[in-house]
Amino acid sequence: MKPFTYSRAASVQEAAQTAASVQGARFIAGGTNLLDLMKLQIETPTHLIDVNHIGLNRIEATDEGGLRIGALVRNTDLAANEVVRRDYAVLSRALLAGASGQLRNKATTAGNLLQRTRCPYFYDTRMPCNKRKPGSGCAAMKGISRGLAIIGTSDACIAQHPSDMAVAMRLLDANVETVTADGTRRSIPIADFHLLPGDTPHVEHRLTPGELIAAVTLPPPIGGTQVYRKVRDRASYAFALVSVAAVFGEDGSARFAFGGIAPKPWRVDAADAAVGSGPKAVADAALAGAQPTAQNAFKQGLTARTLASLFRQKEARA
Amino acid sequence: MDAVELTVNGRDVHLQLDPRTTLLDALREHLHLTGTKKGCDHGQCGACTVIVEGRRINSCLTLAVMHEGENVTTIEGLGSPDNLHPMQRAFVTHDGYQCGYCTPGQICSAVAMLEEIAADIPSHATQDLGEVEFSDAELRERMSGNICRCAAYPNIIAAIRDVAGEGEA
Ligand SMILES: Cc1cc2nc3c(=O)[nH]c(=O)nc-3n(C[C@H](O)[C@H](O)[C@H](O)COP(=O)(O)OP(=O)(O)OC[C@H]3O[C@@H](n4cnc5c(N)ncnc54)[C@H](O)[C@@H]3O)c2cc1C
Ligand code: SF4
Ligand code: FES
Ligand code: FES
Numbered sequence: 001m002k003p004f005t006y007s008r009a010a011s012v013q014e015a016a017q018t019a020a021s022v023q024g025a026r027f028i029a030g031g032t033n034l035l036d037l038m039k040l041q042i043e044t045p046t047h048l049i050d051v052n053h054i055g056l057n058r059i060e061a062t063d064e065g066g067l068r069i070g071a072l073v074r075n076t077d078l079a080a081n082e083v084v085r086r087d088y089a090v091l092s093r094a095l096l097a098g099a100s101g102q103l104r105n106k107a108t109t110a111g112n113l114l115q116r117t118r119c120p121y122f123y124d125t126r127m128p129c130n131k132r133k134p135g136s137g138c139a140a141m142k143g144i145s146r147g148l149a150i151i152g153t154s155d156a157c158i159a160q161h162p163s164d165m166a167v168a169m170r171l172l173d174a175n176v177e178t179v180t181a182d183g184t185r186r187s188i189p190i191a192d193f194h195l196l197p198g199d200t201p202h203v204e205h206r207l208t209p210g211e212l213i214a215a216v217t218l219p220p221p222i223g224g225t226q227v228y229r230k231v232r233d234r235a236s237y238a239f240a241l242v243s244v245a246a247v248f249g250e251d252g253s254a255r256f257a258f259g260g261i262a263p264k265p266w267r268v269d270a271a272d273a274a275v276g277s278g279p280k281a282v283a284d285a286a287l288a289g290a291q292p293t294a295q296n297a298f299k300q301g302l303t304a305r306t307l308a309s310l311f312r313q314k315e316a317r318a
Numbered sequence: 319m320d321a322v323e324l325t326v327n328g329r330d331v332h333l334q335l336d337p338r339t340t341l342l343d344a345l346r347e348h349l350h351l352t353g354t355k356k357g358c359d360h361g362q363c364g365a366c367t368v369i370v371e372g373r374r375i376n377s378c379l380t381l382a383v384m385h386e387g388e389n390v391t392t393i394e395g396l397g398s399p400d401n402l403h404p405m406q407r408a409f410v411t412h413d414g415y416q417c418g419y420c421t422p423g424q425i426c427s428a429v430a431m432l433e434e435i436a437a438d439i440p441s442h443a444t445q446d447l448g449e450v451e452f453s454d455a456e457l458r459e460r461m462s463g464n465i466c467r468c469a470a471y472p473n474i475i476a477a478i479r480d481v482a483g484e485g486e487a
Contacts, residue, residue, distance in 0.1 A: 001338045003336075003338065004337060004338070005337065006320060006337040006381070006383050008384075008386070028381075028384070030379075030380075031379055031380050031381065031384065032361055032376070032379045032380075035340070035379050035380070035381065036360050036361060036379060039359065039360070048337070048381075050383075050384055052384065076373075076434075076439060079439075079440060080437075080438070080439040080440060085440065085447040085448070086447075086448075089447055092440065092447055093442075093447075096440060096441055096442040096444070097442050099463075100364065100462055100463025100464075101374065101427070101431060101434065101441070101460050101461075101462075101463050102361075102364060102367055102374050102375050102376045102427065102463045103361055103376065103379075103463065105373045105374060105375050106375050106376070106379070106380065235459075235462075236442065236458075236459055236462035237462040237463055237465075
């Protein structure tokens with residue numbers, strides 16, 4: 001790791017102000033992604049602001065009947081929360097499908113949203129990568145791309161967003177609440193929070209430098225049958241090749257969101273509308289315009305089959 | 319250098335550390351508690367698992383300075399050769415290892431994992447989110463963050479089941 005200085009913030013204001021005043025400063029929450037990348041010198045902050053003690057670790061009801069999840073709530077605690085288990089089961093399921101017990105004990109809501117891609121070349125500093133080093137090229141296009149995205153990609157980057165949690169939050173129409181050094185607060189719909197790569201794959205989200213995530217809010221519960229299915233190379237402790245989060249409503253309507261296949265949690269209105277025509281139609285609508293590589297074209301069929309298994313799961317519960 | 323105070327295995331320790339020092343390196347290189355192992359140093363194997371404030375974590379992916387004032391339990395703190403922790407004894411009885419490299423991490427993880435079940439924390443293997451039930455599938459899923467290159471998995475599960483009082487499957 002490159003040398004850095006460390007400070008522990010005591011409040012949200014202090015954290016945001018330090019971030020604005022110290023050049024090269026970064027927040028550290030669980031540290032499970034940032035330290036991993038710092039050891040490889042992919043991330044090289046000069047100062048770390050520890051945000052673990054600024055009072056953002058609560059889960060509480062909102063006035064609208066939804067839920068406000070503090071940015072520092074651990075993935076374990078969010079998945080185990082009684083209200084989440086009962087009213088937002090798809091979120092519990094997505095969290096529990098990710099990482100390991102040890103990692104979930106450290107990983108936080110904000111850190112999970114902001115975790116970076118698992119593209120093998122992003123991790124290999126000897127290889128060209130437009131995300132790590134803008135303009136250097138993309139080693140994945142002609143390399144090992146099996147795990148990477150098939151839709152929403154660009155000529156510059158085909159990296160996938162690796163989060164499970166974010167897929168469920170996209171399905172539930174969550175909002176990301178932030179605060180900046182001057183105290184400005186704003187709420188960003190999760191649909192707009194992550195950015196597609198385009199020509200600037202190193203820009204991954206809408207946060208401005210030093211902007212702190214304070215919480216993620218969920219709208220009131222939508223009921224229905226909530227399911228999450230993750231397909232991966234081993235049964236546990238592996239990132240998704242394809243994952244699907246779904247809510248099947250009692251009126252025959254449904255919502256779908258997808259992980260492992262795109263640079264951000266993937267959701268398409270036309271896919272939701274196709275529920276009456278079955279899993280293949282939903283997959284076709286979700287993947288319209290997909291541009292897979294020869295190595296990851298299998299994800300198209302796998303998405304359809306994963307959806308089919310969710311339709312069966314829903315039927316079995318009905 | 320940053321001053322860091324920790325309570326490790328019940329003992330207060332004062333260290334002067336470069337902020338880059340991971341909790342794992344602080345334990346092994348500075349406190350010479352070499353029971354905790356470094357496998358991958360990237361959160362991918364679980365060999366470095368220790369218990370901090372009652373929770374199991376990967377000590378390789380956290381900085382020692384971030385744990386100022388906290389309680390850390392390593393394999394050395396669970397039991398000693400003449401006074402083994404029940405989980406340590408069960409690993410011996412059931413032959414839950416071959417080379418032994420992953421074992422300290424497995425044992426720390428297993429001890430804290432049983433607490434997680436007792437605290438009603440669900441897992442990917444939990445059938446009904448309303449109620450966590452004990453099963454081998456639960457144990458396997460919950461221990462998936464501890465890789466064993468020797469593949470002692472069946473005996474590891476037997477040892478944990480024994481400690482949990484669930485006997486033979
Ligand atoms: C071996 C391994 C397997 C994994 N498997 C999975 C998996 O299957 N599925 C999955 O979804 N994830 C998986 N993960 C990733 C894991 O979920 C993330 O590392 C974790 O969620 C990151 O959270 P953190 O709190 O540790 O973030 P940190 O590492 O602390 O931070 C990550 C980023 O977020 C920023 N940040 C943190 N908090 C804030 C805040 N409040 N405001 C603004 N910025 C902030 C940091 O500056 C940093 O850039 C795995 C990780 C490992 C190491
Ligand atoms: S796919 Fe993106 S992250 Fe991977 S090498 Fe290409 S530019 Fe880098
Ligand atoms: S050494 Fe920490 S997980 Fe491998
Ligand atoms: S006993 Fe050798 S790695 Fe587990």
